Amino acid sequence: MIEVDHVTKRFGNITAVRNVTFHVEKGEILGFLGPNAAGKTTTMRIITAFLPATSGTVRVAGNDVFEKSIAVRERIGYLPENVPLYNHMKVKDYLRFVSRVKGIDDRNRDSRLEHAIELCSIGDVRETIIGKLSKGYKQRVGLAQALIHDPDVLILDEPTNGLDPKQIIEVRELIKNLGGDRTIIVSSHILPEVSMTCGRVVIINEGEVVAEDTPENLTAKLKGSESLFLRIEGSPEGILSTIKAVPGVMSVTTNGEGGYEVDSDVGQDVRRDLAATLVGQGWGLLEMRPIGMSLEEIYLKLTTREESEV
Amino acid sequence: MANNPGNTQMRKSLAILEKELEAYFVSPIAYAVITVFLLLSGFFFYNILSYFNLQCLQYSQYPYMLEQLNVNEMVMRPLFHNMAIIILLITPLLTMRLFAEERRSGTIELLMTSPVTHWQVTLGKFGACFIVYALMVGITLLYTAVLMMHGEPDFGPILSGYLGLLLMGAAFISVGLLASSFTENQIVAAVISFGALLLFYMIGWLSNFVGTTMGEILSYLSIVEHLDDFVKGVIDTKDIVFYVSFVLFGIFVTVRSVESSTWR
Numbered sequence A: 001m002i003e004v005d006h007v008t009k010r011f012g013n014i015t016a017v018r019n020v021t022f023h024v025e026k027g028e029i030l031g032f033l034g035p036n037a038a039g040k041t042t043t044m045r046i047i048t049a050f051l052p053a054t055s056g057t058v059r060v061a062g063n064d065v066f067e068k069s070i071a072v073r074e075r076i077g078y079l080p081e082n083v084p085l086y087n088h089m090k091v092k093d094y095l096r097f098v099s100r101v102k103g104i105d106d107r108n109r110d111s112r113l114e115h116a117i118e119l120c121s122i123g124d125v126r127e128t129i130i131g132k133l134s135k136g137y138k139q140r141v142g143l144a145q146a147l148i149h150d151p152d153v154l155i156l157d158e159p160t161n162g163l164d165p166k167q168i169i170e171v172r173e174l175i176k177n178l179g180g181d182r183t184i185i186v187s188s189h190i191l192p193e194v195s196m197t198c199g200r201v202v203i204i205n206e207g208e209v210v211a212e213d214t215p216e217n218l219t220a221k222l223k224g225s226e227s228l229f230l231r232i233e234g235s236p237e238g239i240l241s242t243i244k245a246v247p248g249v250m251s252v253t254t255n256g257e258g259g260y261e262v263d264s265d266v267g268q269d270v271r272r273d274l275a276a277t278l279v280g281q282g283w284g285l286l287e288m289r290p291i292g293m294s295l296e297e298i299y300l301k302l303t304t305r306e307e308s309e310v
Numbered sequence B: 001m002a003n004n005p006g007n008t009q010m011r012k013s014l015a016i017l018e019k020e021l022e023a024y025f026v027s028p029i030a031y032a033v034i035t036v037f038l039l040l041s042g043f044f045f046y047n048i049l050s051y052f053n054l055q056c057l058q059y060s061q062y063p064y065m066l067e068q069l070n071v072n073e074m075v076m077r078p079l080f081h082n083m084a085i086i087i088l089l090i091t092p093l094l095t096m097r098l099f100a101e102e103r104r105s106g107t108i109e110l111l112m113t114s115p116v117t118h119w120q121v122t123l124g125k126f127g128a129c130f131i132v133y134a135l136m137v138g139i140t141l142l143y144t145a146v147l148m149m150h151g152e153p154d155f156g157p158i159l160s161g162y163l164g165l166l167l168m169g170a171a172f173i174s175v176g177l178l179a180s181s182f183t184e185n186q187i188v189a190a191v192i193s194f195g196a197l198l199l200f201y202m203i204g205w206l207s208n209f210v211g212t213t214m215g216e217i218l219s220y221l222s223i224v225e226h227l228d229d230f231v232k233g234v235i236d237t238k239d240i241v242f243y244v245s246f247v248l249f250g251i252f253v254t255v256r257s258v259e260s261s262t263w264r
């Protein structure tokens, strides 16, 4: 249903998305996961024909989004990251405006409107001025806007971002219910967020796809270990045994010139304990930094956010 | 969908137009602009009319001189010119919001990912602004009613003058619309369109200092100069062609600008 092939997008000399390829089958809910600035929004904007790609192609239901832009837009419902609302309008007037712009004819308008309002449970605020709504309601009005023309494809950019835990659960439920015939892409920077709603997850980091699998497999694959590089002054034997004694450390190696590589369990940040122990025992800790940008670290980024936010 | 695709397309423009009209009257901007315009033009009208009445009084002993005093020439013509200047100063305030606000609030993303073309969006916005403008200028027809109590104005030049004002305003709006598509800051949009309009206004002054051919070109480009024929009661195709092509060109460039604003 959605075919993203070798898409690259450059803004000046920043490459926001690099050679991204993934396909989504009809009826599938795909999680599009990545830390901030990974290129999620940019990719979604290209799929929805808001931005043209620098190179590569995107097809929705066989239509090139750039060449058959209007035909594609008729089939896509899009909830941008910044929910596009006119704050001075009442909810129902806003949805009516959107339905007209999307070309729903007069005969079907009221029934489509009611259906979207019911799906997103915003019946009790239909007469409210949008500017006065809570964040959760605004998000749901944004969803209703995306759904109003009954699109085959839904593109939702971080639909639960900034909501409180109760609202997050409601929106997740809603997304699950929207599945079925519809093809959905949901982006998030939080792993558990997509693992609960999506059948498959694509992970993007620094503009590139780094993994693609079911949430279960990904979680297993990702839970490897994490590496730190340390530079320490002192005798290597003593330092090695000190580091090994820190809880969570799996292995440690030295390059013989005061550099050490420490592997530890993921999900358990050993840096604080490590530093405290080393300094406590009088070793001169000169440097400590994570190594490279491994899947493990991406995983860590994606999971620790959840803990701090929820 | 409807059987007539053209009709469906029109409706989308109409939806944008209605939304913009509503936005004008939800915010205080339209009211403020219209009020200021009416106050200023009313002030000019009163002054000009008082002067005219004074002259009539002075020449009341001399029937021949009195005959020479023409309401159209002495009241409506200066009034139209004063209104043109006020309009030049205030239309940027009507146009600044049109695209800049959509860009600032992110609603441009909704419009540009909905099945509407850039033309439909741009024409809808232009139409809404033009309606507000026509309303504003239309209210001043009341002055003409006042005029009838003071003399016997010739309606021909008044009507053609208003036609000229509408055409000129449409040209101003197309400049402002373009400026608004450049930025997400309304003030910047207003400043750009104000500067551009002033330039198009002053360009005619230069014509006195340059060669004849160049001078003719410059005065042809002068956006307010073409109003003069209309005010005199002359509807010249050359003036209509100027304004209409100016507007079409402005809208065309705006559409291109909106298209490319997301391309960077």
Ligand SMILES: Nc1ncnc2c1ncn2[C@@H]1O[C@H](COP(=O)(O)OP(=O)(O)O)[C@@H](O)[C@H]1O
Pocket: A011, A014, A015, A016, A034, A035, A036, A037, A038, A039, A040, A041, A042, A043, B264
């Ligand atoms: N319009 C733009 N102009 C310049 N750089 C941009 C633009 N949009 C996005 N970027 C850059 O592209 C990168 C990816 O951004 P984005 O797609 O928004 O990431 P995400 O949605 O995953 O947080 C970021 O580094 C961002 O600064």
Ligand SMILES: [Mg+2]
Pocket: A037, A040, A041, A042, A081
């Ligand atoms: Mg984003």
